[in-house]
Amino acid sequence: MSEHLPILQIVVPMVSSLICILLRRRLLSWAFAFTVSAITLVMSATLLARVYAGGTIIYELGGWSPPWGIEYRIDILNAFVLLLVSIISTVVLLYAPSSVADEIPASRHHYFYSAYLLCLTGLLGVTITGDAFNLFVFLEISALSSYILISQGKDRRALMASYQYLVMGTLGATFIVIGIGLLYAVTGTLNMADISARLDEVGSNRTVLVAFAFLTVGMSLKLAMFPLYLWLPNAYCYAPSIVTAFLASTATKVSIYVFLRFVFTIFGRDFAFDTMHLDAILMPLALIGIFVGSLVAIFQTNIKRMLAYSSVAQIGYMMLGISFLSVTGLTGGIVHLFNHGVMKGALFLAVGCVVLRTGSANLDDFRGLGKRMPITMAAFVLAGVSLIGVPLTVGFVSKWYLVLAALEQGYWPVAVLILLASLLAVAYIWRIVEVAYFQEAPEDAPEVKEAPFLMQVGMWTLIVGTYYFGISTSMTVSVARKAAEMLMGASS
Amino acid sequence: MNSNIVLRAVAKLFIPFIMLFALYVQFHGDYGPGGGFQAGVIFAAGFILHALIYGLEETQKVAKPSTVEIFVALGVLIYAGTGVVSLLKGGTFLDYGVLEHDPVHGQHLGILLVELGVGITVASVMMTIFYGFAGRGRS
Amino acid sequence: MEWPGLYNYWIVIILMMTGFYTAISRNNLIKKIIGLNIFATSVLFLYITMGKVRGGTAPIVVEGGAIYSNPLPHVLMLTAIVVGVATTALALALVVRINEAYGTIEEDEIIVQDQES
Numbered sequence: 001m002s003e004h005l006p007i008l009q010i011v012v013p014m015v016s017s018l019i020c021i022l023l024r025r026r027l028l029s030w031a032f033a034f035t036v037s038a039i040t041l042v043m044s045a046t047l048l049a050r051v052y053a054g055g056t057i058i059y060e061l062g063g064w065s066p067p068w069g070i071e072y073r074i075d076i077l078n079a080f081v082l083l084l085v086s087i088i089s090t091v092v093l094l095y096a097p098s099s100v101a102d103e104i105p106a107s108r109h110h111y112f113y114s115a116y117l118l119c120l121t122g123l124l125g126v127t128i129t130g131d132a133f134n135l136f137v138f139l140e141i142s143a144l145s146s147y148i149l150i151s152q153g154k155d156r157r158a159l160m161a162s163y164q165y166l167v168m169g170t171l172g173a174t175f176i177v178i179g180i181g182l183l184y185a186v187t188g189t190l191n192m193a194d195i196s197a198r199l200d201e202v203g204s205n206r207t208v209l210v211a212f213a214f215l216t217v218g219m220s221l222k223l224a225m226f227p228l229y230l231w232l233p234n235a236y237c238y239a240p241s242i243v244t245a246f247l248a249s250t251a252t253k254v255s256i257y258v259f260l261r262f263v264f265t266i267f268g269r270d271f272a273f274d275t276m277h278l279d280a281i282l283m284p285l286a287l288i289g290i291f292v293g294s295l296v297a298i299f300q301t302n303i304k305r306m307l308a309y310s311s312v313a314q315i316g317y318m319m320l321g322i323s324f325l326s327v328t329g330l331t332g333g334i335v336h337l338f339n340h341g342v343m344k345g346a347l348f349l350a351v352g353c354v355v356l357r358t359g360s361a362n363l364d365d366f367r368g369l370g371k372r373m374p375i376t377m378a379a380f381v382l383a384g385v386s387l388i389g390v391p392l393t394v395g396f397v398s399k400w401y402l403v404l405a406a407l408e409q410g411y412w413p414v415a416v417l418i419l420l421a422s423l424l425a426v427a428y429i430w431r432i433v434e435v436a437y438f439q440e441a442p443e444d445a446p447e448v449k450e451a452p453f454l455m456q457v458g459m460w461t462l463i464v465g466t467y468y469f470g471i472s473t474s475m476t477v478s479v480a481r482k483a484a485e486m487l488m489g490a491s492s
Numbered sequence: 493m494n495s496n497i498v499l500r501a502v503a504k505l506f507i508p509f510i511m512l513f514a515l516y517v518q519f520h521g522d523y524g525p526g527g528g529f530q531a532g533v534i535f536a537a538g539f540i541l542h543a544l545i546y547g548l549e550e551t552q553k554v555a556k557p558s559t560v561e562i563f564v565a566l567g568v569l570i571y572a573g574t575g576v577v578s579l580l581k582g583g584t585f586l587d588y589g590v591l592e593h594d595p596v597h598g599q600h601l602g603i604l605l606v607e608l609g610v611g612i613t614v615a616s617v618m619m620t621i622f623y624g625f626a627g628r629g630r631s
Numbered sequence: 632m633e634w635p636g637l638y639n640y641w642i643v644i645i646l647m648m649t650g651f652y653t654a655i656s657r658n659n660l661i662k663k664i665i666g667l668n669i670f671a672t673s674v675l676f677l678y679i680t681m682g683k684v685r686g687g688t689a690p691i692v693v694e695g696g697a698i699y700s701n702p703l704p705h706v707l708m709l710t711a712i713v714v715g716v717a718t719t720a721l722a723l724a725l726v727v728r729i730n731e732a733y734g735t736i737e738e739d740e741i742i743v744q745d746q747e748s
Contacts, residue, residue: 163729167663
């Protein structure tokens, strides 16, 4: 059975999502979802270990060999993203029961966990597949289930946020399918490795240029790169706490993986960067995204919205690392993918604890929280410090590689800008620290206890991860470096 | 009541033929246009016509919402189950060739089963969507 | 001059731009959904046009072997139609809930209501 691990990685969450609809009891559906997510985590870790030792794994569906059949192709980049998605999903589900009980009516819990597992299936499927149209189908599965999950927020603005995300996300996915269609017209195949081989023979052709343009715009919409990020703040702010934590750490990262796969593996580094000058567009937009995200975050009064704008800035960092077009730059971008998932997950889980106990995520309601909920605020500060990039945290590791890559290429101004943006992160984290620790709670503030045990366990797991992967960087950096070398080496 | 009689009589005549046509489209997907999705939608259209003419409560007595929900899950489980059976019989996922004693018959059986699963799920989902929309704003 | 023979692709472009413009510029939420549908329909048209083989008939096996059009784009577009239906159903469900919550389906009125509260 173990040679079927790639397909089981998808089939297990998909079938479980449907079984979850049939389980009507609240706690049973949660326990079932958590068990399935843990099994998925074990499978992802096994796949990463196998790929790291043995090289790319290929699995053909239906017994049809590629290019006629769909194949699942797992190389080191894939496996890394699979691991990130599974880890975040399992930890968030561990944290989930009290938060979901507070924010979602009891009669709908089994539907909620079913949609969550379907979203997990979609994200894993996007990462694992080696067929372009299959990628679009899984992308739409994950997108539709995330629209459902986001609309479950208690505030009525969650409905409008989900609707706007739906319109923009569908436009992005349709752009991607137009690009895939044009690639199919030129090459006659949908298998990613085969498209890459045939594009070499075709050379430069106007259809290929148009396909590249459509795909880039579509993917930028999905990964919330600078001008196309407008769906993100509202969607993350009004969604239920665990949905925000899950989506903020995984959905945009998977879209960045799709970007890397299309630009480096399918189109090839030479076409994308030498012919189409993608780096000339990517680097300025990434830098603007970093500054716009950080600056707007400083002025927000809702903590979840502030963290959402901070996510826009961090996505800018990842795209900046990609635009350097060197092994160090790609290593920085890919390792920041993992690190940001862990950091942001921890931050949103901490905010979720506060929302559970105080009912609000506004800055005003954080006053004096340092004394009232000391453990949660300590967790928040520890994770926030990682956003700034203090040594010993994962944030430092990513920024180190990004600055190193900038200096390697001789882009001194860019390195200075990266360090400046870290100062902006200090600004928006310090606002919360000041309000929580140095201001007194108002007299009519309710008595609050700490969050329940499982929520603390989930949150602290990610905080420990933030520091563990910051101190012992061998696993993440070596995997990211291997992935970067593979992407840079797979030129065409 | 008089104006409804023509509608009710014609609907009573049509609904069985709609369902029969849906089954025809389902099983002739190999040889002509058709297949699971189209058949499922036509099948659900029969039930929706019934609900429009006779009222939602009558239709929900025939096809209870909780039962329809079970069929939603059942269809995809049939599909995934076919794939897993192929896994257990030694092929890769959804390798229809190993389902029967020779590959051609295996392909026939495999396609039949997966299209059946798709048809059941699509019909149930369409009915659930209709129940969801039609049942709002009545209380 | 070849371009009159490519009128299929002209229709694809007209539908695509019509749908895109409607989806982004209209304030009414239902009109946005209609725009998304038109946009998706243009994609269906693009793929099917690509699949046509010169002199080929529909990809259904008939007696007396002939040239068949490529069946793969047809199958891909069946999947795309299903995705479009699911997206439309979800969007309409959201609009029904938004209408119940806000009392209107015009985006500018909803924004005004949000700013007041």
